Amino acid sequence: MKLALGSCSPPNAVRCYEHLGVGDALSAVAVEPEESVYRRFDTAEEMLRAPLRSKMLATYGARYFHVHRADLLDCLLNAVSSNDPDAIATGHVLSSFEETGDRVFAQFENGVAADGDVLIACDGIHSVARGILVGDDSPRFTGQFAWRGMVPSEGLPASVVEPNSVSWLGERKHIIQYGVRGRQFINYVAIVASDEWTEEGWNCRASASDVVDAFADWHPDVLALIAATPEDGCYKWGLFDREPLDNWTKGRVTLLGDAAHPMLPFMAQGSAMAVEDAVVLARALAEDGTASENLRRYENVRRHRTNGIIKKSRQATSLYQRLTGDKSEQRATNLDDVYGYDATKIVL
Ligand SMILES: Cc1cc2nc3c(=O)[nH]c(=O)nc-3n(C[C@H](O)[C@H](O)[C@H](O)COP(=O)(O)OP(=O)(O)OC[C@H]3O[C@@H](n4cnc5c(N)ncnc54)[C@H](O)[C@@H]3O)c2cc1C
Structure with a gap:
């Protein structure tokens, strides 16, 4: 299922997509925001304005994009399929694996078995492979949940359809909105601090009226956006x-992406970390050495980077969910080493 969700692709990720040969395809479907604007939740008073379009390429060597996730996945799918039409098999749920000699054998729930030189498990935050590899450390509810929606721009008040990334800041709540698909749609993520998560599962369909209720005292532009969410478009x-x-x-098996290092989305770096992982992993596997030595080389480079971003993502909560504090200083200290990292050149 392709959820109607948007994603920020920061320069450190865009550099990786360019390295993988999908830079042109991505820039054709992505939106490049002009600025990042922070507003107070009720009055829309501007608390910070920072350049994106004029700064990112000049400072970090790559652009900052907003993209519909389905479009990003299509870019990657087309590149993989044109390289090898049989590379992807869907509908296989990994249940177990075993390393024997110089092979790894994977078993899937549908009865299919497969083997290879290495197993790279990128099966997300609830990774089965992670449980087998490092034991069962359950995911921790972080005290936040998010509503996510995608709204057609047509019919929205003109003030809502900005060429910027807009963050609306409140106490223990914030909303980030930006345009995707040539700004035909506005994607929003509305985040709320909460003591517990009572839903079954970790994501579910939701009703936009619940979001409107939760943000009832927010600025009319915010409410106009949320209220226009299509019936089946809120999660x-x-x-x-x-x-x-x-x-x-361990040996010939490793993890990649959220399976290895899930994080809060407050730096918009989760999928950026996954594509950085992919670039470093491919480079490591091309080095001299055994498969397990090269997987270890990959992990050694990535562990330090991703642990740092996990920490920064936790710290970034205060950038968004407190009205006080120097936002410009917090923003600046967080960004340079995050966006400047070059997975295509980092020493292995
Ligand atoms: C509210 C929110 C906003 C976010 N915003 C951003 C953003 O703006 N920018 C950004 O970079 N990141 C963002 N992220 C983070 C980003 O979504 C994740 O970090 C990213 O999707 C991780 O990619 P992944 O491939 O590792 O895992 P996933 O995207 O979770 O993919 C895992 C895949 O593995 C499959 N799978 C699961 N179990 C098995 C199994 N046993 N066998 C086979 N397959 C299996 C799943 O079906 C899924 O297709 C956000 C996250 C949230 C929650």
Whole structure:
């Protein structure tokens, strides 16, 4: 299922997409925001305005994009399929794996078995492979949940359809909105602090009227956006993370993306970390050495980076969910080493 969700692709991720040969395809479907604007939840008073379009390429060597996730996945799918039409098999749920000699054998719930030189498990925050590899450390509810929606721009008040990334800041709540698909749609993520997650599962369909109720005292532009969410276009997500791992590789098996290092979305770096992982992993596997040495090399480079971003993502809560504090200073200290990281060149 392709959820109607948007995603921020920061320069450190866009650099990786360019390296993988999908830079042109991505820039054709992505939106490049002009600025990042922070507003007070009720009055829309501007609390911070920071350049994106004029700064990112000049400072970090790559652009900052907003993209519909289905479009990003299509870019990647087309590139993989044109390289090898048989590379992807869907509908296989991993249940177990075993390393024997110089092979790894994977077993899927549908009865299919497969083997290879290495197993790279990128099965998300609830990774089965992680449970087998490092034991069962349950994901931790972080005390936040998110409603996510995608709204057609047509019919919205002109003030809502900005060429910027807009963050609306309140106490223990915030909303981020931005345009995707040539700004034909506005994507929003509305995050709320909460003591517990009571839904079954970790994401579910939701009703926009619940979001309107939760943000009833917010600015009319916010309410106009949320109220225009299509009937089947709103989802609710519990935000979970896990403590950073000391290692996530054993022999010929390793983890990648959220399976290895799930994090809060407040730096918009989760999928950026996954694509950085992919670039470093491919480079490591091309090095001299055995498969397990090269997987270990990949993990050694990535563990330090991703543990740092997990920490920054937790700290970034205060950038968004407190009205006090120097936002410009907090924003600046968080960004340079995050966006400047170059997975295509980092020493292995
Ligand atoms: C509210 C919110 C906003 C976010 N915003 C951003 C953003 O703006 N920018 C950003 O970079 N990141 C963002 N993220 C984080 C980002 O979504 C994740 O970090 C990213 O999706 C991780 O990619 P992944 O491939 O590791 O895992 P997933 O995207 O979770 O993919 C895992 C895949 O594995 C499959 N799978 C699961 N179990 C098995 C199994 N046993 N066998 C086989 N397959 C299996 C799943 O079906 C799924 O297709 C956000 C997250 C949230 C919750």
